[in-house]
Amino acid sequence: MEISLAKLNVYFNAVLSTGLFSKTFCYFTLIQEPKTWTEAQSYCKKYNTDLATIQSDEDRYKIQEIAISMKFQDRAWIGLSKNLWLWSDQSKVSWTSVKWAEGQPDNTNGNEKCGFVRETGLIGDEDCLHPLPFFCTGETRCEISWISE
Numbered sequence: 001m002e003i004s005l006a007k008l009n010v011y012f013n014a015v016l017s018t019g020l021f022s023k024t025f026c027y028f029t030l031i032q033e034p035k036t037w038t039e040a041q042s043y044c045k046k047y048n049t050d051l052a053t054i055q056s057d058e059d060r061y062k063i064q065e066i067a068i069s070m071k072f073q074d075r076a077w078i079g080l081s082k083n084l085w086l087w088s089d090q091s092k093v094s095w096t097s098v099k100w101a102e103g104q105p106d107n108t109n110g111n112e113k114c115g116f117v118r119e120t121g122l123i124g125d126e127d128c129l130h131p132l133p134f135f136c137t138g139e140t141r142c143e144i145s146w147i148s149e
């Protein structure tokens with residue numbers, strides 16, 4: 001059976017240990033249960049990861065790949081927030097490598113201090129208390145399944 005990349009679902013746990021699949025498939029994990037930004041960050045950290053950092057074409061491609069495979073068409077928190085716009089791990093944002101969605105950031109009501117990513121891999125700002133699905137980074141919660149023909 002041939003397994004195409006587009007049919008891979010990225011999910012939870014240990015299939016990787018079989019050695020059948022590349023680790024790159026679990027670069028990010030999408031958690032579909034909506035949480036506030038802070039709750040989402042805590043959730044990722046509980047599994048020894050962090051909210052996703054998205055600042056390269058490869059990162060954007062991974063987001064798109066996961067979104068397609070999980071039929072996800074929404075916004076999801078990533079590890080971006082401002083006072084000074086930092087990633088969740090406190091590293092600085094490389095603004096040349098961040099790509100905003102059209103019309104973003106718009107800081108609606110002056111209250112959008114956290115970053116989300118769309119299924120396109122492009123990012124925007126939103127009220128941190130707004131519950132959204134979210135992307136964790138890291139490899140501790142990865143599982144791969146696929147749909148056969």
Ligand SMILES: [Ca+2]
Nearest residue numbers: 106107125126
């Ligand atoms: Ca916004």
